[in-house]
Amino acid sequence: MTPCRAQSQPRLFKLALFCISCLLCAWVWADAGDIKVQKAEASFADNRIEIAARFDISLSNDLQEALKNGLSLAFVYEFQLTRPRMYSWYRQISDGFGPNAMLSYQLSYHSLSRQYRLHIGSFYRNFSNVNDALAALGIVRNWGILSDSNIARDRNPDFAGKVRLKLDRSRLPKTYQLTAFGHEEWQLESPWVDLVKVRTEDAVSNE
Numbered sequence: 001m002t003p004c005r006a007q008s009q010p011r012l013f014k015l016a017l018f019c020i021s022c023l024l025c026a027w028v029w030a031d032a033g034d035i036k037v038q039k040a041e042a043s044f045a046d047n048r049i050e051i052a053a054r055f056d057i058s059l060s061n062d063l064q065e066a067l068k069n070g071l072s073l074a075f076v077y078e079f080q081l082t083r084p085r086m087y088s089w090y091r092q093i094s095d096g097f098g099p100n101a102m103l104s105y106q107l108s109y110h111s112l113s114r115q116y117r118l119h120i121g122s123f124y125r126n127f128s129n130v131n132d133a134l135a136a137l138g139i140v141r142n143w144g145i146l147s148d149s150n151i152a153r154d155r156n157p158d159f160a161g162k163v164r165l166k167l168d169r170s171r172l173p174k175t176y177q178l179t180a181f182g183h184e185e186w187q188l189e190s191p192w193v194d195l196v197k198v199r200t201e202d203a204v205s206n207e
Contacts, residue, residue, distance in 0.1 A: 033060035035138075035190040040163050042195040044155045048147040051079065055138040055165045055190055063167075063186070064130060067109050067116075074171035075137060077103040079145050080192070083160035101145045104168070105137055138165070162192045 038054040059067070067073060079101040106119040115126045116133040127133040146152050151159050166189030 033058050033063060033188050035165050035188060037165075037190050037193045038138075040193045040195050041198045042159070042161065043198050044152060045144070048144040048149075048152045049159065049161075051140065051143040051145060051163060051195065053077070053140050053143075053163055053165075057134040057138045057165075059130065059134070059188075060186075063188070067107065067130070068111075070109070070111075071173075072106055072108040074168040075105045075107065075165060076168045077105075077140055077143065077163060077165050079143075079161055079163050081146070081151075081159075081161050082194075084151070084156065084158045101143075103140065103143055107133060107137060159197070161195045163195060164190045164192045166190065 034057075036056045038056060040051070040053045042049055042051050044050075063073065081100070104120070108117050108119070109115075109130075110117060113126070115128060116130055118125050118127065118133050118136055125136060127136065145161075150156070167186070169186065
């Protein structure tokens with residue numbers, strides 16, 4: 001064996017190990033599930049502020065398996081007011097107003113009909129596959145917040161807020177809450193994202 005070939009073999013071996021590691025990391029990342037924000041906007045409406053947002057959602061294999069085995073998954077949109085800060089503080093002290101809002105969804109699978117069902121309150125829609133259900137879950141329109149507040153009525157230009165979407169683990173059955181604790185594939189949530197303010201007519205045209 002020539003010295004050149006002897007030196008190249010360890011390099012090829014290291015390169016092969018590196019490629020295998022990259023493939024394993026990609027597989028683990030894909031299996032973990034994720035929520036990514038595509039759009040998050042706010043516009044002033046009559047006596048309230050309306051949020052329009054779009055998120056891309058993927059479920060881990062464990063979550064998909066649990067869903068098909070009868071577990072309902074609760075997801076929640078969360079809003080936090082970030083400006084004006086003094087308004088938030090005053091309303092909390094004066095009448096218990098909280099500068100937050102939530103919007104809850106429930107995703108389930110029905111084995112008899114082989115359909116996925118997405119609930120919001122008493123309203124629900126059926127889907128033939130999980131990807132279509134997740135696409136619908138990831139879109140929210142005309143979500144009204146801060147109704148009858150001075151911020152909305154005065155169309156306060158200082159208004160700012162942020163939103164996120166997450167799996168609500170607190171609404172899982174106790175046995176699944178224990179399973180979810182410390183397991184990354186069950187820690188499914190997007191980062192907080194700042195709302196982009198748009199004019200009402202722009203918000204309508206973008207839908």
